[in-house]
Amino acid sequence: MSVVSEELSLKGVVRELLSYKSAILGLIILAGLIILSIYAVLFTPFAKSGALWNDQQVWLKYPRTAAPAWTNIFSSKKLPENVYVNMGKPVNVSKEGTRIKRTYVSKFSYNYDDTPSEIIFFFNTSYEKLRPKVSIYWMKPDGENLSLGTYRIRKGGTSIYLSNNLRLISDLQEKIEEELGKKINKSLTLEDILFRDFKTGGILKGTYTVRLDVLVKNETDRVEWQGIVYGKVYGLAGTDDKRRPLHLGLLWGAPIALAFGLVASLSITFIQLIISAISGYYGGRVDSVIQRLTEIYMILPFLPMLVLVQLLYGMNLWRLLLLLIVLSIFGTSVKTYRVWVMQLKSYPYVEAAKAYGASNMRIIFLYILPRLIPPTIPSLVLAVPGYVFLEAALAFLGLSDVNIVTWGRIVEEAFSEGALYKGYYHWVLMPSLMLVITAISFALIGIALDRIVNPKLKEM
């Protein structure tokens, strides 16, 4: 390929770029990604995203491994979303012995076609002497009343994982079997017990009532509660097995993916250009040394080296980026660029510059390098997804930076939790989709740019 001699103004390139439909699509996607990234950085606690992601407590109120909410649109079976059973005012306050009994009644309607995934009651308490006691009652739409046990609540925040309370579950199952007059051959889950009609086996739709009797010693003792009936779908991208909403992970991953890909591609290209310029312009010994170096680089096993260093030193993402750059700057493109430089070097304007006394550095940086930038832009753009994928691949090999949320890391976690075997497809698909979309946007733009900048493909 020859270096473009025809002048390509930025404005001209942009105008021409906009005449390609595919490029417009690419630009729109890219703009979307950029807006997402800006949003993530400015309007979410992006700086703390890594710590948040690793902190299990933060995500307690999200359902576990829920599919994205929009999957309901495509499914005849409507999966539940989270239902919040909130406290409200006590309907009755009475004395019971020396204690005060506050009775709360909350209703919620449930019209989904499947059982929820989990039921947890959260308490926040402060009291003086005795621990408050809480009894929970459950009334199904068909009028059946179930007692879900009585619990003592510790100071501060307490969660009651009803779904894990095996005693309670087997007690309830026994009770149901008694009522039905026959044994049920499998062990039921709490959600089955609380949401199914045992005569038909179907989900009971309608209004559920939850009653809480809270016994406290003093008037001033405070017990706040909330019950969550966890759904099976959540948000735009669902959640993972640690209840983390994936849309946040994807959001936080966007600026990192873009920055990683762009910085890698830009700095590698730019450094390669400078190296090639020096190599091609000065020639002689400098050139031979650089050329031998590129040949050595060519046979170096790039990925294994990267993996090895990462395994040994466990670097963070930005160190990894630096290493990647160092391992790439003598890449094969140096040879291509060098040929361009030698071609440009023989242009009369370089000689003219020498004739009026311009220094070599001035000639390289002011006269030659800027000429090389337009023809490298398409490959620069096209290389971005490669680096994004590389980061993902390293993450997939378990070599990611644990203090940062990246798309690759999400995929890796999905795989290591066996998401695909367990049917949590969204967990793998959503981050992969982001990777692919990113790749496509850069590819669409890059290919169009290549047509514009590389006149061979251009028609008259």
Add this chain to the structure above:
Amino acid sequence: MALLKVEDLVMYYRTRKGTVKAVDHVSFEIEKGETLAIVGESGCGKSSLSRAIIRLLPRNVETYEGKVFLNGTNIMELSEERFRKEVRWRKISMVFQGALNALNPVLKVGEQVAEPLVIHMGMGKKEALKEAREMIKQVGIAEAFVDRYPFELSGGMRQRIVIAMALITDPDLVILDEPTSALDVITQANVMNLLKRLKKERDLTYIFITHDIALASELADKMATMYAGQIIELADSESYFGKPLHPYTQKLLGSVPTLREDKEIAPIPGTPPNLLNPPVGCRFRPRCDQAMEICEKEPPMFSLDGHRVKCWLYRGEE
């Protein structure tokens, strides 16, 4: 009857910026054995005109019309198939501008010269090569060079090869588009000598296209000035050089430096017109110091004793 008669030939190009009127209603005729030299500044449409005559059109031609009579038949009406078989190279051949640098680098020059015979005359390869050998000798190249590749030949020799390629089919008319502009003066003189000799020996008819007026006088029986896609003056050489009529031709001749006589030379003021939207009326009007009001209308060709000129100054002198 004229060998070639061109009537209102038009060829426009379509470009992103608009229509380029490269050949705009051009008419002329050439008798057998005569040479017409067409001179004009770079970009005035000389090469386009020659392409239009031999009908080798770029893809982006927008309009291509008019009449071209060869020995009395309108060859514009022929299908491409028939044109290729019966006219191109058989009757009209051409030396393209810069062709000496466009020879096929992997074909021996002998084979290259033989190629038109194979392609256009359907001759067998062996026989064609024999004729090519003969032709190459005729253009003044030693036989030893027949089996060489183009890069082994000097510029002058390559130009001779290109001329041989144009002559090998023994055409009635040869179009020479800047056949020597890439050559040194002495080599150029040698090639011009060759063209003169061939013309004499074979009674050839040339259309000789050049931007060099002095060079045109080396070959031309008739001279034509082309300006902005049009022929604006057409006369026998004696009349053209002796008494040029069009102000542009006068200025053009006045700008040619001469070696043997002392004369003042002067540039032509202004810039050549843009063929995208040429000036209305006479196209030379913006640069002409004798422009009048009527020049805003396009002048017709006036004929003064066979000396034709497209300029209002000669209205009523016919």
Add this chain to the structure above:
Amino acid sequence: MLLKVENLSKFFPIKKGIFGKTYYVRAVENVTFEIDKGESISLVGESGSGKTTLGKTILRLYDPTSGKIEFDGKDITHLTEKELKWYRRETGLVQQNPFGSMVPHFTIFKILEEPLIVNKIGTREERREIVYNILREVQLSPEEFAFKYPHMLSGGQLQRVAIARAIIMNPKLVIADEPVSMLDASVRVEILNLFEEIQEKHHMSIIYITHDLSTTRYFSDRIFIMYAGHLVERAPTKELLRNPAHPYTKALLEAIPDPDPSNRFKFREVPPGEPPSLVNPPKGCRFKPRCPIATDKCDEEPPEVEISPGHFVKCWYAQ
């Protein structure tokens, strides 16, 4: 005297094959001449005769193989690039092809400002003033052209910019390498006129390199004829055109037509053949293989003789 060139040679080494011997292209050999202040010289010769090489060697864009170059009384033959700084200011170059000679991503203003910046001339405002003035001098309106890019200019306009760049530092010597060969005849005259005007105004010396002998008479005091690396004849313009002495010069003059309709009836008497290879040139006179009057004597390199005042010829048979 401004420039004195003595026995100057420039050979280019070329290698044939990987382990092959190094050969030399003897592009310029044994060239001697002097140029006065304010003088304009035409250097004429066929393509490949070494005109450009001679010009660039004088400007020290090439290192001379042997010989000596004196400028303003100072020997500059072997100065290093650093020591040449002042020389760069005193000389200007107009290149053979205006189209490749400007940095494509610079505006005309920047292109013209660069030499000033590089040579630390003037403040920002002063440089602007200088650039605008020089643009006016080459008849390009600064308002219209200063901020255009080279590809927006026609060949003639580019050529003007090239000239402006060569003279912007007010050099004592300008080498103009075929400054008009890419242009139409009508524009050619205009540019050459412009050149002459500027040269007279600034009292510069000019070496005007061309292969077109017919323009030289209008623009030069003396003509130098080059053939295959040798300077074969030099003489005042009128004298050379009237009394060419070297057989090559005669052939050159014979080959160039003037516009004349009777040309078509005659053949030109020009020597056949081509200039020799410069890797392996003929011994002695390099024109010998094509020369109609050559003898065995010509196997020896002829000396330069002054056949009339200022008229030097390198030929055994020159009278």
